[in-house]
Each structure stands twice: as structure tokens, then as C-alpha cells.
Amino acid sequence: MSNSILVVGGGFSGLTAAIEAAELGHDVYIVEKTPYLGGRVAQLSKYFPKLCPPSCGLEIQFQRIRKNPRIKFFTQAQLVALTGKKGNYTATVSVAPRYVAAHNVDFTLLASSLEGEKNNDFELGLAKEKPLYKSMPFAFPGRFVLAPEALSAADKAKLAGNKFINLAEEAKTVELNIGAIVVATGWQPYDVTKLTNLGAGSVKNCVSNMQVERMASPFGPTGGAIVRPTDKRTPANIAFVQCAGSRDQNHLDYCSYICCMATLKQCLYLAEQNSDIQITVYYIDLRTPGRYVKVLDKVKALPNVHFVKGKVANAVQAEGDTVSLQVEDAVRGEKLTVTYDMVVLATGMQPSLATEKLPFALPLDEDGFVAGGEEAGIFAAGCARMPLDVMRSAQSGTAAALKAVQTVKGR
Amino acid sequence: MAQTKLQPDMEFVRELQAAGGDSLKKCFQCATCSVACPMSPANNPYPRKEMVWASWGLKDKLEKDIDIWLCHNCGNCADLCPRGARPADMMAAARNMVYKDLMKPSIIGKWMSSAKGLPFLFAIPAVLWLFVWWIMSLVNGGQWFPRAEDGRIVFGQIFYGDYTIDPIFMITFFGALFIILKGAMKLWQQLKPEGTLLLIGKDQPWYYHLYDLVLDEILLHKKFADCKSGPATGVKTPQRQLSHMLLFYSFCILAFVTAVVAGGHWLGKIWPAIAVHTPLPFFNPIKLAANLGAVMLLVGLGMLTVRRIRLNPKYQSSSFQDWYLLGLIWCIGLTGVLAQSFRLMDFAPPAFFIYYLHLVFVWMLFAYLPWSKLGHLVYRTTALIFARKYGRG
Numbered sequence: 001m002s003n004s005i006l007v008v009g010g011g012f013s014g015l016t017a018a019i020e021a022a023e024l025g026h027d028v029y030i031v032e033k034t035p036y037l038g039g040r041v042a043q044l045s046k047y048f049p050k051l052c053p054p055s056c057g058l059e060i061q062f063q064r065i066r067k068n069p070r071i072k073f074f075t076q077a078q079l080v081a082l083t084g085k086k087g088n089y090t091a092t093v094s095v096a097p098r099y100v101a102a103h104n105v106d107f108t109l110l111a112s113s114l115e116g117e118k119n120n121d122f123e124l125g126l127a128k129e130k131p132l133y134k135s136m137p138f139a140f141p142g143r144f145v146l147a148p149e150a151l152s153a154a155d156k157a158k159l160a161g162n163k164f165i166n167l168a169e170e171a172k173t174v175e176l177n178i179g180a181i182v183v184a185t186g187w188q189p190y191d192v193t194k195l196t197n198l199g200a201g202s203v204k205n206c207v208s209n210m211q212v213e214r215m216a217s218p219f220g221p222t223g224g225a226i227v228r229p230t231d232k233r234t235p236a237n238i239a240f241v242q243c244a245g246s247r248d249q250n251h252l253d254y255c256s257y258i259c260c261m262a263t264l265k266q267c268l269y270l271a272e273q274n275s276d277i278q279i280t281v282y283y284i285d286l287r288t289p290g291r292y293v294k295v296l297d298k299v300k301a302l303p304n305v306h307f308v309k310g311k312v313a314n315a316v317q318a319e320g321d322t323v324s325l326q327v328e329d330a331v332r333g334e335k336l337t338v339t340y341d342m343v344v345l346a347t348g349m350q351p352s353l354a355t356e357k358l359p360f361a362l363p364l365d366e367d368g369f370v371a372g373g374e375e376a377g378i379f380a381a382g383c384a385r386m387p388l389d390v391m392r393s394a395q396s397g398t399a400a401a402l403k404a405v406q407t408v409k410g411r
Numbered sequence: 412m413a414q415t416k417l418q419p420d421m422e423f424v425r426e427l428q429a430a431g432g433d434s435l436k437k438c439f440q441c442a443t444c445s446v447a448c449p450m451s452p453a454n455n456p457y458p459r460k461e462m463v464w465a466s467w468g469l470k471d472k473l474e475k476d477i478d479i480w481l482c483h484n485c486g487n488c489a490d491l492c493p494r495g496a497r498p499a500d501m502m503a504a505a506r507n508m509v510y511k512d513l514m515k516p517s518i519i520g521k522w523m524s525s526a527k528g529l530p531f532l533f534a535i536p537a538v539l540w541l542f543v544w545w546i547m548s549l550v551n552g553g554q555w556f557p558r559a560e561d562g563r564i565v566f567g568q569i570f571y572g573d574y575t576i577d578p579i580f581m582i583t584f585f586g587a588l589f590i591i592l593k594g595a596m597k598l599w600q601q602l603k604p605e606g607t608l609l610l611i612g613k614d615q616p617w618y619y620h621l622y623d624l625v626l627d628e629i630l631l632h633k634k635f636a637d638c639k640s641g642p643a644t645g646v647k648t649p650q651r652q653l654s655h656m657l658l659f660y661s662f663c664i665l666a667f668v669t670a671v672v673a674g675g676h677w678l679g680k681i682w683p684a685i686a687v688h689t690p691l692p693f694f695n696p697i698k699l700a701a702n703l704g705a706v707m708l709l710v711g712l713g714m715l716t717v718r719r720i721r722l723n724p725k726y727q728s729s730s731f732q733d734w735y736l737l738g739l740i741w742c743i744g745l746t747g748v749l750a751q752s753f754r755l756m757d758f759a760p761p762a763f764f765i766y767y768l769h770l771v772f773v774w775m776l777f778a779y780l781p782w783s784k785l786g787h788l789v790y791r792t793t794a795l796i797f798a799r800k801y802g803r804g
Contacts (some may be wrong), residue, residue: 046688161565194645195641195646196642196644196645197642197643197645199445200643243441243493246496247439247441247493248492248493248494249492249494249495249725250491250493251493284439284440284441309442310441310442311441311442311443311444311493312446313442313443313445313447313491314446314447314641314642315446324644326446327442327446328442328445328446328456328459329442330441330442330459331443332452333455333456333460334453334454334455334456335445335446335451335452335453335454336453337453348568402435
């Protein structure tokens, strides 16, 4: 029997669950797939409810982790096997090599001298990066990562003698004895290439809402300016396509809950950056749960934001790398064909478990959200359970932690 | 501001659902469908507005709607519909409602709207032709399956052309034609808005637009091809232009052949020089045309049937009217072929019985034309002439 708790996923809900359980006196292990903790929140420019930068809320969580010896975390790690039963599980975790020394060496200069380049996953296709990288300034752990497959021969020769880099490092396997599990595997932006009538990701200057977050971020690929990816020009007009793949039986059959709010937030970013910009939001209906309706009022009061009821059903490339949208204004009964400098697809949240499988049986609903497992001491938190904003993710993390604690305590 | 109270007509909604629009309540008015349809005009596009009318049961709005006739049922709207509300099926159901309600006796329209009416539809010609059979059996000395003097099976002994088949079918055909043309005029009045309509440009008579319509749309079935120019749906659209065209031209050829043979027969009695005597030799151009028409009919019918069988019920389905028409044409073709086969194989009872069924089915095709989906060849043409005259579509 074990009183320890395993948390799968190091995003906001997973971190919250881990910290809450640890602060109640339990040993907690976090298994995170990417090289850094923070998950999707770390990619946002600002987040609800207070529109603070992610470094703010995450910094507090990271401090609590640093100060709490009961929390151990593995990055670039994956749960590969789970045996046993509730109260006494053995979890096998595979940890990929990071190739860099265990302490926070600053490789900035060395990285900039490398020849190789790779796609920057953190920047969602908006930028390239060196194969030796740190995704964000406030990254935790603050260690660089090396991606040896992207190194040129000269790069390899250059790194071979570096005493802080070990190109021969191998993957490790760790076995953990735990009593309960919190599944906080989170979400991924819905794959735009599936949206055939919205250009399937091939229309230039038609970006996703998460890409706008990266652009708006001060340490993002454009240094905080929301610009057209093709010519780095500030758009004079921009359109938001709501429900791009959400509430749609051919894509995500549910409301992603957060895209309306994300769009309203991004309207504020845009209006702040350029007071002359013309913004049009095409929607089916705007969902602003609870007190968030105040944000809608705030955005509606802006003179340059227009709301049009009607779902965009066709997006094609137009002259000058602009984007032409077709939509019926359902209030006026007019089919419009309008061209914009830039278009944002407000894509929804797809649970990661819809495409990535866990190494143990866990009941999922038809959309890939966790729909059970509590009798086996497995509790879902955050967007693995349902689409949530950051605040509610944190709440659900706490809830899952309490349930996990009650399980290992045996009540 | 004047307030209007909207009273949903739930009875009409249920009828629409039964006529093929059973998913219409799933619609949440996102307006994807209006964009998905490349034929839908920019001003007051369809089918989103029809979907909300249908939800509220606004019968008069749908009856007067020209747009249900502009729709060629390609299903792009249904492929992109996020809720599976199947707007294409609802548009087809709205057309079915016009077939059902436009002309009297309305009981026929009611029978035509569900499988429950099929026994009645079948019984009328079944009794009619049985009566003919009974009378003619008395003429043939009480024999129900008589043989000619040389021992051959001759259908004409029972179903004698000049006195039974021709008069019955002429009355039926011209009667149905009369009703459907009256229906076309009624539809025109229905589509026409109240009061006067200001037309910009030269006002052309209806036959000018008919000529234009035939040349521009019907001859090459151009609108079926236009269906493909909409937004990418990611769903493969089956071939409809070719199959519908095959069927359409086979009907034209067969109608022409029938007219030549019947006209030659009857007018030949007055003016023997143009008389046509059946059976025609195989290489007679009329006979060749008839066989070509038959082959085209079978191929087109087969393609359309396969398409309907393969429809994904998530996006599109077939109503009773759809299957009634396809099934009836199949029945006519099959009983025609089988009757001839049994006659050549010298099995008198099945030959006569199948031939009897053949007459029943052909009668059904003609007599119920004004209430069936096949009526679209007049009703849709009327609506499309209207659309051209008043500048829509």
C-alpha cells in the first residue's frame, strides 16, 4: 500500500492537484510529457479571470513546488505501464534524455552559435528554434533542452567536448509505488487541417487563436505584436471565426467553453495595439459564462469591434495574401463575402486523450473526455474532464487532489 | 412597434418531419448551410431561413417560397451542417409538401406521403385493370389466359389496345396533364407576392424564360455541376448530373417513341400514309430509339438507386416519395421485361399476370403525376421560370 499520488500532466490543473496533495502531507510525482511545467497556460499571453500574464500564476505554483520536498516531477516523461490496484499501483515512467547537465546552465550564447534549426512546437509553427533551447524566460525547470536530431555535423562536433552536455545520455525508466492517480492530461488546440471549408490550415494569414496568444506574448515570435505572418504587417482589419470546429458533429461535438472568451480577450489585445483596427467577430451565439459577461460589455463598448451573427463556412486565399470569408449575416439574411488582412480561427479544445492513449484502461466519453475511473482511484482534473478556463481548472485540480487523498488515506 | 404573435403550427412541423425533414429540430441557425450552397443567392439566401420557418411550422412561408425549387439537393449543406439537421432533406420535404397539398383530391397527396398509402394507390389501378381483365375474359369465352389461334400468347386478346389500353391511358394521361398544368398555374399564383411587383428591365413572357431555361439549364443539367463549386466539404459528392441526365433523356426518348407509335396508330386510321404498325422491325429507327431509351433508363435508374442506397444517414436520407418514384420506375421496367420473357417462354398465366401488373404500375406513374415527385418536371420548371422572370437564381 502506498500513500503517494501520481499526477499525469504538469499543466495548471495537474500542478494544482500535486501541490494541494503535497501540502496535505502526501508524496506526489508529476509526469510531464514536454520539457517544462506549465502546460497550455504557459503559452498564453494573458489569462482569465484577471488578464494576468501566465508567469504570474505559474510563478506561485513553481515556488510552491520548489519549496515542497514532497513533490517530485519528471519532464520529457511518459507513463508507459501501470500495474496493481487502487491503493497500491506500480507506475513505470520513461524519461527521455535532456542531454544537458542537471543544473541550470545558461546556454544562450552556445545555442545561438549552432547551425541546425527545428520547428518550434511551443510557438505553434510560428517560429523556428535552435536545437538547444529554452521555451520561455520563466521556464521551470530552468534548464535548456537539446534536440540532437536537429543538430548538424558541425554542431555535434562543437558540442562533443562540452562538459555540460552529454550527447550519449540515454532514456531512463523509473518505477513508482503509488496509491492514487490524478489524470490531468489537458487539451490540444483542434487540428485546423481538418477544417476543410476553412482552408484546412493552408490559407496564409489565417491563424488559430492559440497562435494569436503566442504573437501577443512579449516573449513570443513577434515580440508581442499581433501581425500578419507573411509580411509582419499590422492588420488594418481582422475577423474572428467562432466555433471553428466546435459544436460540430463533424469535428468537436461540444462547446469548447473558452473560445468566445479568448476572442473577446484578443479583441482587447488588438484594440490596445492599434486603435484604428477594425475587428469583426462572426459567431453563432456568444457564450460568456457568469461574470465574464462584463468582458463582453467592455468589448462591445469598443468602437472598432463588430459582432455579426452567422458562422463562417468558407475561407479562401484572396489577393495580397488576404483572406476571403463567406458567411450569412443571419439577422439581416445577407450572404456576405468579405476580405480581411488577417483571420483568426477560434478553434476549440480537444482533450489530449482523444488522440493519445494512456497505458491503462480509463473510461472516456465519445469525445475523449475522462468519464469514470474513480472506483479505481483514478481522478481526472482540468480539461481532461471537460473544457474549462484556468480558474476552474485549478478548482478541479483541488477537487481531484482531495479525492485522491481520501483514497490513499483509506478514509 | 407593432407586435406579432407567432403561433407555431406543430401539425405542419410533424407533417414536414414525416415527409423527410425529421432532423429539422436539430438546427441552431448557425447559417453554415447558406454558405455551403453555392447556388443560394447573396440576398436572402437559403436554406437557413427555411430551416427556421420549418421549426416554427410557418406553412404559408414555405409554400410560397421560390427557393425550395432553386435547391437541387446536392447535400453540400448537410455535409457541412454542424448539428446533423440535414437541411437538404428539409428542402426536399418542403417540396414533398407542395406535391402533397397543391392539388385536389387531397387524399391522393396524403396517400403519396407515406408507405401507409401505398395499398390504396395500388388498389385503384389493380381493380380497374382486373375489371378490364374480367370483361375481356368473358369476351374470350371465359378464359383468363387465352391463346391465339396459332397457340401464341397475345396480350392484346385480353388488354386489347384500341378498346382498353389506349382509351384508359389517354384519359389518364390527359387528365393528369390537365391537373398538373392547373397545379402549375396555382403554384405560380402561390409564388407571386401580393400586390404589384416592380420589375427593372424588360418584362418577358413566360415562354421566353422557358426557352431560356431549357437552353441554359435543362439541356445540360448545368445546375447539377454548379453544386460542386461550393466550399470544400471534404466529402466526396457522388455523380448526379450524369445519372439524372440519362434518366431525363431516356424519358424524353421514350415519350417521343410512344407519341410516334400512338400517333401513327390513331392518325393512321384517318391518314393511312403515316400509319405505324407494331411490332416494328428491330432496325427501324423508332425501335432502335426505344431500345436505346430503355438502356439509358436502366443505367440512370441504377446509378440513382445506388446513390440513394449509399447515402450516409448522418447527412442525407431518402423520403417515401424518393423511394416511391424510383421503385415505381423499377417495377415498370422489371414487369415489362418479365412479361415479355414469360410470353416468349410460353408460360401463359404468369405472362398475363405480370403484364397486368405492368399496366397497373404504368397507370400509377401517369395518374398520380400531379402528387408525386415526378411532378417536379412541371412544378420545378414552373418555379424556375418564375425565378427567371422575377430575377432570382
